[in-house]
Amino acid sequence: MTDQQAQNKIKTEEYFINMGPQHPAAHGVLRLILTIDGEIIKNVEPDLGYIHRSIEKMCERDSYQQIVHLTDRMDYLSSHINNEAVCLTVEKGLEIEVSDRVKVIRTIIDELTRIASHCLWWGVMGMDLGALTSYFYAFRDREMINDIFEETCGARLTMNYNVPGGLMFDIHPNFVKRTKDFITHFKTKIPEYDRLLTGNVIFQKRTKGVGILTKEDAISFGVSGPTARASGFSSDVRKHHPYSAYDRVNFKEILFTEGDTFARYQVRMMELWESISIIEQLIDNIPEGETKAATKAVIKLPKGEFYQRVETARGELGVYINSTGNKNPYRVKFRSPGFSNLSVLNHISKDVLIGDLVATMASFDFVIPDIDR
């Protein structure tokens, strides 16, 4: 008997299993091809493209105003921030300076969007770990934000409120009051979230020390957003490359060093407080001014390359526009946070159980159209 045979006396066999494209933990049409030994995951291979709509190709055909609304459909949970990214890029190209009012309103809505997105993530994370109640708590509060959005821009999810040069129209008269009401309400609800999930022993056991991502790997894999900050990688675009009104507000960049699922959870929970603080700083003194700078009906960007980064709820969204001076861009590339974040999944999911993979995936907060585009 050779050594190999002696070690494999009890022989096991690896097998493949498809997680998705229709799977409750995939949050959309993400297909993971898992190689499993018993219940231990040996390899995770994402197979994408189930919801690929070729937005980058469509952008080459469309005018700059039309591109904005395509980006709603990428990361639909931070649609306003996506819109803003394109608008900022175009404004950079046209060298338009938008008014302070636009900047402040954009920032407030960005942060509201972030809260709404984190709420949904929190509910779904609980649901993935088997605590179904969190989902409904989160949706109760998210609905209030959606109502505010609906009143101002008519849409609840894919808002399309930004246009190159400003906003489509001014905020609704109720906007300030309702936002303040929401902030007062939500401040009492985050402790409730903590009581339901954060302090739970099972929850902590499921998440602590699971799916550890080191800082070096986070940088090398291009991970961004809360996922990266949980590993200690200071990647907040709002801090490093401030846009809109982020240079005039005080907020902390939440950094953890553990890099495990629980750290990723905590980063997002604490970001909720930071978002509240940002809104509180801005909501009382929205400056007066124009809501839309004058632009031509047909926007033509000068020849050149323009790159703009914004911080969505999931991480760094980069918009690269290459213009030849026409009314259509020559090439548009969206550097989506989800795509880079997904690439690290296989690396940190070796030799873990299926349950751990689900917890890790939940803490990454994937939105599949953001990955597929």
Add this chain to the structure above:
Amino acid sequence: MNFTQMIIPLNITKTISDWIYSIMPETAASYTIMVIIAVAYLALFAVAGLYLVLLERKVAAWFQLRIGPNRVGPWGLLQTMADALKLVSKELTSTIKIDKFLYNLAPYFVIVSALMAMAVFPFSEQFQAFDINIGVFFLIAISSIGVIGILLAGWSSNNKYALIGAMRSGLQTISYELSVGLSILTMVLLTGTLQLSEIIEAQRTGGWLILQGHVPSIIAFMIFMVAGTAETNRAPFDLVEAESELGAGFHTEYSGMKFAYFFLAEFINMFIISSIAVVLFFGGWLSPFGITENIAWFPQVFWFLIKVLGLIFLMMWFRWTFPRLRVDQLLTLEWKYLLPLNLMNIVLMAIVIWLNWTI
């Protein structure tokens, strides 16, 4: 034969039995009554299971800031009836490459073993179908059969998710059966009998067993509820059908009525676990402090059901609050914490009885 101990509770049933005895010979009549009782139990628990489903949905809604089913019938009372009708009339789909015989057998295994256990429960002093002298042991025996149905369902579906679910179910049920058995044994030390009616009688004078045995009893009760929740494969121990990991686990490939059997069995099992707990810890049909002891017309079954529903609510509370455990944590909990604790608890209980420290 113990079958003769079957006693009919209310006057109306007395009339029916008199009538049956009057129209046919005695042996034939007794067997007819047996069949009638069996059918009545079947119908009763099928409906009870359905209403537990409704209760769960209402409780869940209550926890989750919703209203819950409220359209079919008054306050949605007929909702699960409508669901059952829908499931009965649904087409039974299955994949081609299954083991047909075992695939079809599995749901019946699960539901029959669940229903068999119902026969021995004393709902009131006289309302008990089969007062077997090894009552508690019989319940353990029956519940150990039920897992076979789940294993068969998982294997014969020829589906990897179902197979993983079945494997998990095997691990879980075999492990937690130990804790269920040992915590029952702790209480049996106190009563000295396995017969359910005698266990309840022992609590008539000395108070409920959870008080009589104080510390070890309370520990035993806690372990029993944890292990019982695991036995019924309910959250936070629902790894068998963990929907975010395995789709639906062992019953991924089942549809229509066969799926409904699994679903119903879960709720009947929940009822069984709560009933055992009520008999062993909370005095079965005995009223608290004997407040309705002297009221002749007051149905004892009321107290039994109130207590059972209380414990069922507790299990639902678990389900809608806790996240799910991971499979290795599930085994760690049982083998490293519950089992040693349980063994120590038995010794503690023996000492308490030996030194006559019971209340």
Add this chain to the structure above:
Amino acid sequence: METIIFYILAAIIILFAVASVTSRKILRAVIYLLFVLIGIAGLYFLVDYNFLAAIQLTVYGGGIIVLFIFAVLLIHHVELELEKTALKKKLIAGALSAAGLAVTLWAISTYPFPVTDTYTSIEVADIGLLLLSYEDGGFILPFEVISVLLVAVMIGAIVIAKGSRLSEDRSRKTEVGSQKTEVKN
């Protein structure tokens, strides 16, 4: 009535015993075996040996059959079927079974079963006391011996399951040795 039930149970037992032996799908064979065991438990219930019946269900139904199913789950696929046995083997097995049946029937038919009129129901408490009694007719010695045996079995199982890892270092050393001898040759 009880005779009717007995014959029904007997028929079930024989039918499923035959099915269990002839089935070519291994898990089905296990399930047929389970039915045989449940049938036997039914017989015990029929003669009011409730305790033995419950033991039969727990140990054979809940324990051994579940272990069988587990083994099958681990190694077998739904679509696999066992090989057909050769006619020669069939004949030998049939002859041996017939011989066994003949011996059993002969033993049963020649044994003078004493008929008693006194009916005693066995209480669980009596069984428990008897198991732990060290007087005449007590079972404390076999009880303890069996428990020691079970511990030995358990340790053995653990050693076999972990065996490769425990002897890993040793086997590595021997392999290094064998390589050296190969070089010499």
Add this chain to the structure above:
Amino acid sequence: MTNEDLQNIITGLGTDLEFTTEASEFLNVIVPKEQLHSICSQLKSHPELKFDYAFCITGMDWVPALGVIYHLNSTELKHEIVVKVMVEDRENPTLDSVHDIWQTADFHELEIFDFFGIKFNNHPKLRRIFLTPEWEGFPLRKDYVDEANMIIK
């Protein structure tokens, strides 16, 4: 560090490098494709550069050349550059993979292979990540034609 300083350091890393800041907010470095891997690994390891974060990798079709644009950032020293590489061969374009330098390149190179058909040497598993394996053509190339689904102006 200013773009001039960066340019001075990077000039020493390879030969035939072209620099431009025209029509772009970053310093653009155009690298010959043969030197791509060596320059990229030096960009990461050089103590004064430390470009450890490739925040965007874009496939490009400058008709007739195909190419890749790397947006690089140093998380420590906070400077950014853009590296461009071109390949003229449209039939069988091949570049060196940089996934061993920035692991994020693994997925981005898959995306570029999928849409531009640029093959990457030493890539661990080059496959079509978005499109089906039997898909014909590379959709983001300017000469890609799909008469059924594309509106051609």
